[in-house]
Amino acid sequence: MAVAVPPATRERLERLERIWKEPSGALGWLTTVDHKRIGILYFFTSLGFFAAGGVEALLIRTQLIGPNQSTLDPNTFDQVMTMHGVTMIFLFVVPMSLGAFGNYLVPLMIGARDMAFPRLNAFSYWVYLFAGIFVYVGLLSGNGPGAGWFDYVPLASKAYSPGPGIDFYALGLIFVGISTTAAAINFIVTIFKLRAPGMSINRMPLFCFAFLAVSFALVFALPPLNTALILLELDRLLGFHFYDVARGGDAILWQNLFWIFGHPEVYIIILPAFGIATSIIPTFVRRRMVAFPMVALAEILVAFIGFGVWAHHMFAVGLATATAVYFAAASLVIVIPSGIQLFAWITTIVTGTPRFKTPLLWIVGFIVLFILGGLSGVMFAAIPFDQQLTDTYFVVAHFHYVIFGAAVFPLLGGMYYWFPKVTGRMYHEGWGQASFWLTFVGMNITFFPMHILGLDGMPRRQYTYPPGMGWTGLNLIETLGSYLLAAGLISVIVNLAVSFFRGARAGNDPWEGDTLEWSTTSPPPAYNYAVIPTVSSPYAMWDRKDRERDLRNLEEGEKVLAQGHETVATTAVDAEWDEILEMPSHSPWPPVVALAIAGVFAMLLLGQWIAAGVFALLAMAPLGAWLWKEPQAT
Amino acid sequence: MSPLEPHSPASHDIAALWWGMLIVAGIVFLGAIGMLIVGWVRRDRRGLPLIGESERFNTGLVVAFGIVIPAVVLVALFAISDLVVIRDTEAPAAGSASLTVTVIGHQWFWEARYPGTPAVTANEIHIPVRTKVEIRARTADVIHSFWVPELNRKIDMIPGQVNRIELDAERAGVYRGQCAEFCGFQHAHMAFAVYAEPRRRFRAWLANMSKPARPPAAPAARQGMRYFMEDGCAGCHTIRGTEAGGTIGPDLTHLASRQTIAADTLTNTPANLLRWIESPQSVKPGAKMPGLGLGAARFHAIVDYLAGLR
Amino acid sequence: MSPVTRSMEATEAASAAAVARARRAQPSGWWGAVLLIATEVTLFSCLIATYFYLRFKSVEWPLGGIEKPSVGLPLALTALLVASVVPMAAAVRAAKRGRAGLAWWLLAAATAIQAVYLGLQIHLFVGDLGSFSPSDNAYASIYFALPGIHHLHVAVGLLIDAWLLAKLSGGLSNYRLVALRVGALYWYFVAAVAIPVVLTQLYPSL
Numbered sequence A: 001m002a003v004a005v006p007p008a009t010r011e012r013l014e015r016l017e018r019i020w021k022e023p024s025g026a027l028g029w030l031t032t033v034d035h036k037r038i039g040i041l042y043f044f045t046s047l048g049f050f051a052a053g054g055v056e057a058l059l060i061r062t063q064l065i066g067p068n069q070s071t072l073d074p075n076t077f078d079q080v081m082t083m084h085g086v087t088m089i090f091l092f093v094v095p096m097s098l099g100a101f102g103n104y105l106v107p108l109m110i111g112a113r114d115m116a117f118p119r120l121n122a123f124s125y126w127v128y129l130f131a132g133i134f135v136y137v138g139l140l141s142g143n144g145p146g147a148g149w150f151d152y153v154p155l156a157s158k159a160y161s162p163g164p165g166i167d168f169y170a171l172g173l174i175f176v177g178i179s180t181t182a183a184a185i186n187f188i189v190t191i192f193k194l195r196a197p198g199m200s201i202n203r204m205p206l207f208c209f210a211f212l213a214v215s216f217a218l219v220f221a222l223p224p225l226n227t228a229l230i231l232l233e234l235d236r237l238l239g240f241h242f243y244d245v246a247r248g249g250d251a252i253l254w255q256n257l258f259w260i261f262g263h264p265e266v267y268i269i270i271l272p273a274f275g276i277a278t279s280i281i282p283t284f285v286r287r288r289m290v291a292f293p294m295v296a297l298a299e300i301l302v303a304f305i306g307f308g309v310w311a312h313h314m315f316a317v318g319l320a321t322a323t324a325v326y327f328a329a330a331s332l333v334i335v336i337p338s339g340i341q342l343f344a345w346i347t348t349i350v351t352g353t354p355r356f357k358t359p360l361l362w363i364v365g366f367i368v369l370f371i372l373g374g375l376s377g378v379m380f381a382a383i384p385f386d387q388q389l390t391d392t393y394f395v396v397a398h399f400h401y402v403i404f405g406a407a408v409f410p411l412l413g414g415m416y417y418w419f420p421k422v423t424g425r426m427y428h429e430g431w432g433q434a435s436f437w438l439t440f441v442g443m444n445i446t447f448f449p450m451h452i453l454g455l456d457g458m459p460r461r462q463y464t465y466p467p468g469m470g471w472t473g474l475n476l477i478e479t480l481g482s483y484l485l486a487a488g489l490i491s492v493i494v495n496l497a498v499s500f501f502r503g504a505r506a507g508n509d510p511w512e513g514d515t516l517e518w519s520t521t522s523p524p525p526a527y528n529y530a531v532i533p534t535v536s537s538p539y540a541m542w543d544r545k546d547r548e549r550d551l552r553n554l555e556e557g558e559k560v561l562a563q564g565h566e567t568v569a570t571t572a573v574d575a576e577w578d579e580i581l582e583m584p585s586h587s588p589w590p591p592v593v594a595l596a597i598a599g600v601f602a603m604l605l606l607g608q609w610i611a612a613g614v615f616a617l618l619a620m621a622p623l624g625a626w627l628w629k630e631p632q633a634t
Numbered sequence B: 001m002s003p004l005e006p007h008s009p010a011s012h013d014i015a016a017l018w019w020g021m022l023i024v025a026g027i028v029f030l031g032a033i034g035m036l037i038v039g040w041v042r043r044d045r046r047g048l049p050l051i052g053e054s055e056r057f058n059t060g061l062v063v064a065f066g067i068v069i070p071a072v073v074l075v076a077l078f079a080i081s082d083l084v085v086i087r088d089t090e091a092p093a094a095g096s097a098s099l100t101v102t103v104i105g106h107q108w109f110w111e112a113r114y115p116g117t118p119a120v121t122a123n124e125i126h127i128p129v130r131t132k133v134e135i136r137a138r139t140a141d142v143i144h145s146f147w148v149p150e151l152n153r154k155i156d157m158i159p160g161q162v163n164r165i166e167l168d169a170e171r172a173g174v175y176r177g178q179c180a181e182f183c184g185f186q187h188a189h190m191a192f193a194v195y196a197e198p199r200r201r202f203r204a205w206l207a208n209m210s211k212p213a214r215p216p217a218a219p220a221a222r223q224g225m226r227y228f229m230e231d232g233c234a235g236c237h238t239i240r241g242t243e244a245g246g247t248i249g250p251d252l253t254h255l256a257s258r259q260t261i262a263a264d265t266l267t268n269t270p271a272n273l274l275r276w277i278e279s280p281q282s283v284k285p286g287a288k289m290p291g292l293g294l295g296a297a298r299f300h301a302i303v304d305y306l307a308g309l310r
Numbered sequence C: 001m002s003p004v005t006r007s008m009e010a011t012e013a014a015s016a017a018a019v020a021r022a023r024r025a026q027p028s029g030w031w032g033a034v035l036l037i038a039t040e041v042t043l044f045s046c047l048i049a050t051y052f053y054l055r056f057k058s059v060e061w062p063l064g065g066i067e068k069p070s071v072g073l074p075l076a077l078t079a080l081l082v083a084s085v086v087p088m089a090a091a092v093r094a095a096k097r098g099r100a101g102l103a104w105w106l107l108a109a110a111t112a113i114q115a116v117y118l119g120l121q122i123h124l125f126v127g128d129l130g131s132f133s134p135s136d137n138a139y140a141s142i143y144f145a146l147p148g149i150h151h152l153h154v155a156v157g158l159l160i161d162a163w164l165l166a167k168l169s170g171g172l173s174n175y176r177l178v179a180l181r182v183g184a185l186y187w188y189f190v191a192a193v194a195i196p197v198v199l200t201q202l203y204p205s206l
C-alpha cells in the first residue's frame, strides 16, 4: 500500500517523530512518560502478578483436591489464600484494567497525545511495581499476611498476628493506594481536559465513560481503606487501641471502613470490563450501541450506588434489622443499572450482524457468566439466605463468576481485540477460539460446583476438610477444572506471544473499529496522531468525513502542533479549544521518587522511625526537582 | 451439614426461599440466554424478527428487560425475604425461649455454658427437641461464627458483643455445626455438634454435667490425676471438683462423655486421647495446646484418668 | 484555527496574567488539586466518623478518666490558620494581575502565620503527650491521631510554601501562577478542614 506521501507531510511526520522521541533501550523504559509504554509496563507487570495469583490459586486447589491433604500446612495455606485475594484484586485486575488498558487506550480514544500528567503517570507505575514487590517480600520470606484479604481485626491485630505479615499487607496496600489514587486523578483530568476538540461529553466513547466512573469511584473509595489501614498500623506499630475492645476500641469499625471501600472496589473492578464490552460489541456486530445514553448513565450510577451497599458483607455480625434491611434494599437497587447495561449489550448483539470472532466470543462468555454471577449476588440481598450462605463456598462461587467471569473475560477479549493495534500483528484466530472454549469450560468446571458445595455447607477459607462430608467429589472436580482453566489461560498467552513474532501484518484498522485509536498506525507513533483529530460523534472512526478531514489537515499542516511536545487542552464539557499545552518529556525522577517512598515503607515496617523520616525527605528532593523544570516553548 | 436439609422452622423457610429464588433465577437466565441464541441464529440479518430495525423499539426492550421486569422481581424478592422470611431468622424475642445456652468461641474450640447451672462443656451442645432455645454467642478472642445450617442461619461472635440466635430442632438427632468466620490456623478444625434430645434425656444430661468430677478409683487413674494437676495441664484446664481451674483450654470435667475431642478433630477414644495429649501440634497444627513431653508413662496415666471423667 | 493560547510561552508576569485572563477552562493543575483535595476531604470525613463511632460505642467519654480538653488555645490557633487564607488569596489575586513582587510578600506572610501555627500546635501536642498517651485507650488514640494527621498536612503545606517562595523569587510565568493557585487551593482545604477537626477534638468540652 505504497501511497506516495507528499514531501511536506513527510517532513511534518519526521519532525513530530524527532520531537517525541524518547531514549532507546532500558534507559528509555526507565525514564519513559509515554502513556503507551507505561501501559505496556503495566501490562507485563500485572500479567506477572496474575501468574503469581494463579499459581497461588492452583496451590489452594491442589491442597483441597481431597480431604486431609498436606500440600500446604495451615500457616502456608492462610498466607497463600490471603495473597491470592490480595494479588488478584490489588496487583492484578485493577492495574491491568486501569494501568494497562486505561493508560494505553484512554488518550488514544479521546484523541490526545498523552495523559494530563505524564510524569505522575510514570510515577504511578513505579510505585505500583515497588509496592507489589514490597508485599511479595513478605510472602517469599515466609512472613506473608494470613488473615484473609479483608483482614478482619482482632485476628489481624498484634495480639493474634504477632509477626510482620499484616504489616506487609497494611503498609503495602497504603503504598499501592498512592499509585491508584494518582492514576485515578490522572484519568479524570485527562478525560476532562484533553479530549479532542469537538468531543463534547456526550460524544465520548462509552469506554471512557466507564473509566471516568471508575476513577471517580477510586477517588472516594480509597480514603476509607487508607483510614482503616492507618488506624490498624497505629494499633500494631505504636500500640494505639482503635480496634481493641478491651480499651474502648471496636472490631466492627474495621469492617465498616473496609467494606465502604470494598464494595465500591468490586464495581471498580468490573466497570473497565463493561467499558471493554461496550467497545468490542459495536465493532463486531457492526452497529451502534442500543440505548447509548442509558448505558452511559448506568455506568455512572453503578459507581455511585456502589457506595451505599457495604453492609451487605456484614449481615451475619448482628446488625440491627432496620440497618440490614436498608442495605439489602440498596443492594437490590444496584441490579437495575446492571440490567440496563446487560440488555443493551444483548439487544445490540441481537439486532446487529455479529461476527463471532475471538474478541466477541470472550464478551459473549462474559455476558453469560455475569448473569450467573449477578444472579447469585442478588440472592445475597435476601438477608436470611445471605446469613445462611455467607462465608461458604457459595460466596466464593459468586465472586469468581463476577470477578473471573465478568471482569477478567473482557480483559482477555480486550487483549485479542487491541493486540493488532498494540503490536501491528494479528493473533491466530483458530487458536484464539480454542483457547476461549478451553478457558470457558475450565472456568465453569472450577467454579460452578462451588455453588453446590456452599449449599452443602462447606465454609470457605478452610485449609482442609474431613472425609465423609459429601464434599470430596466436587472438590476433586473443581481442582481438575482449575488445571484445565490454567491450560486455557496459558494457551491465550502463548498464542499472543507467538503471534507477536509470527502474526500477519494487521494494518491500521483490521476490524473496521468504531473509535479513534483505529485511525492511527499500528502500533501508534509516540505522538499518537499527526493531526489533532476532528470528532463529531462517539463512533469517530465511522465518521468517514472527519477522517478524510484529518488527512487533508495533515497535508495542509492544519492542527499538526509540531512546535514541541504539544497537545490541545479543551473545555471540560463541550471540548472547545482552550489552549495548547507543552507536555513534559521523559524524566528520571518518577522511579527515583518511587524508590525513596519504598524506603519509607520499608523503614516503617522495620520500626525505624528516624530512617523513615530521612527517606521521606529523600523523596522530597527529587520531587522538588521534578516540579522545578517548567515547560518551555521550543 | 447442609442448609438444604432443614430440621427447624427457620431453616425450612430459608431453604424454601432458596428454591424459589433458584426457579426465578433460572427463568431470568434462560430468557437472557435465549436472546443471545436468537442473536446467533440471526447473525446475518439486522434488526429483530418481525419488528425489524426500530431504535425506539430497541430502547424499549432495554427498558422492559433491564428496568421494568427486574424492578418487579426485585420488589417481590425484597418483600418476601427481607420483610417476611427475615422474621423467622431474627434473634428470639426476649423471654420467648425456654432455655438459654451461652456459647463462647475460642481459638479453636467452643465453650458451652448453661446459665443457672454450673454445667460447662465444650464442642457439644445438648438441647431439648421441639423447644425454643436461645443461643447467646460470644467470643473469648477473635471473631468466630456460630453455624448449624440444619437448624438456623449463622451468627458471628464479635468481641464485646453478645449476639443471639434461636435453635428449635424439629426432630431428635445430631446436627453438625462449624465455625464459619475465618479465625486463624485451625478455622478448619473448629466444628461441634448439637444434640437435640427428648426433654427427659436432656435433663438427665444437664444434671450430670452440673455435677463435679468423680474422683478416680483405680490407682493408675489416681496417678494420672496427680500428673494432671502437677505437670501443667491444670494451668489451662478446669476439672470441676479438683484444684484444676485453668481457663485457656476446654473444661474437661466430663470429657469422657463427649464423642469427639479437639473440636470434632478426633473421635474420643483412649488411643486418640493419648495421641492428642502427646502431640497436639501434629494432630492440629497451631492449636493453643503445647505438647508437654511428659513421657509415655505419664501420658498413659493421664489418659486413664481422663477416660474416667464421665 | 481558533484563537488559542500557547500557555507555555507566557514566561513573565504580564503574559502569565494575560493567559490567566484568557483561559476559558481551569488548567489541568487546578483539576488535579481539586481531586486530590476530594480524596483528602474523604479521608478526614472517615477519621471524624471514626471519632464519633467510637464515641457512641462508649458510655463515658473521654475514657479512663482523662481530662476534657481545654478549648481556648486550640480554637484561637484554628482562627489563626483560617486567617492565613487572607494573605494567601491576596497573593493569588496579585499574581493574576501580574504583580510578582507583591505576590511573593503576601505568600511569605501567609507562610509565616502557618509556621507559627504549626509550631504552637506541636507545642500543644507535646504538652498533651505529657499528661496522657495515645496508647492509654481508644479515646486517647483518636484524640492524638486526628489532629496529628492534620498537622502532617500543615507540614506538607509549609514545604509547598517553601517551594513556591523559591520559585516565585525568580518572577512569574504561567507555570508558576498555576502552581501558586494550586498551593493556595491546598491551603484553603487545610484551613477549612481544620475547623471540623478541632471541633471534633474539643467535642467533650463543647
Ligand code: HEA
Binding pocket: A266, A267, A269, A270, A312, A313, A331, A332, A334, A335, A338, A339, A342, A370, A371, A372, A373, A374, A375, A377, A378, A380, A381, A386, A389, A390, A391, A395, A398, A399, A402, A403, A406, A407, B028, B032, B065, B066, B069, B070, B071, B073, B074
Ligand atoms: C466484580 C465484582 C463483583 C460484582 C460485579 C458483584 C455484583 C454483585 N454482588 Fe457481589 N461480591 C464480590 C464481587 C462482585 N459482586 C466479591 C469479591 C464478594 C466477596 C468478598 C469476600 O467476601 O471475599 C462479593 C460478595 C457479595 C455479597 C456478600 C456475600 C457475603 O459475603 O455474605 C453480596 C450481598 O449482597 C453481594 C451482592 C452483589 C450484588 C447484588 C451484585 C449486583 O451488582 C449484580 C447485578 C447483576 C445481575 C443481577 C445480573 C444481570 C442482570 C439481569 C440478568 C437483570 C435481571 C435480574 C433480575 C430480575 C434479578 N456480593
Ligand code: HEA
Binding pocket: A047, A048, A050, A051, A053, A054, A055, A057, A058, A060, A061, A081, A082, A084, A085, A086, A088, A089, A092, A093, A147, A148, A149, A150, A396, A400, A403, A404, A408, A446, A460, A461, A462, A463, A482, A485, A486, A489, A490, A493
Ligand atoms: C481478580 C480476582 C480473582 C481471580 C482472577 C481469581 C482466580 C482464581 N481463584 Fe480466587 N479468589 C479471589 C479473587 C480471584 N480469584 C479472592 C478475592 C478470594 C478470597 C480470598 C480470601 O478469602 O481472602 C479468592 C479465593 C479463592 C478460593 C477460596 C479459598 C478459600 O476460601 O479457602 C479459591 C479456591 O478454589 C480460588 C480459586 C481460584 C482459581 C482456581 C482461579 C483461577 O481462575 C486462576 C487462573 C489463573 C492462572 C492459572 C494464571 C495463568 C497464568 C497466566 C495467564 C500468566 C502466564 C504469564 C506468564 C508466564 C508471564 N480463589
Ligand code: CUA
Binding pocket: B105, B106, B108, B143, B144, B145, B179, B180, B181, B182, B183, B184, B186, B187, B188, B190
Ligand atoms: Cu472460629 Cu473460624
Ligand SMILES: [Cu+2]
Binding pocket: A262, A263, A266, A309, A310, A312, A313
Ligand atoms: Cu458488596
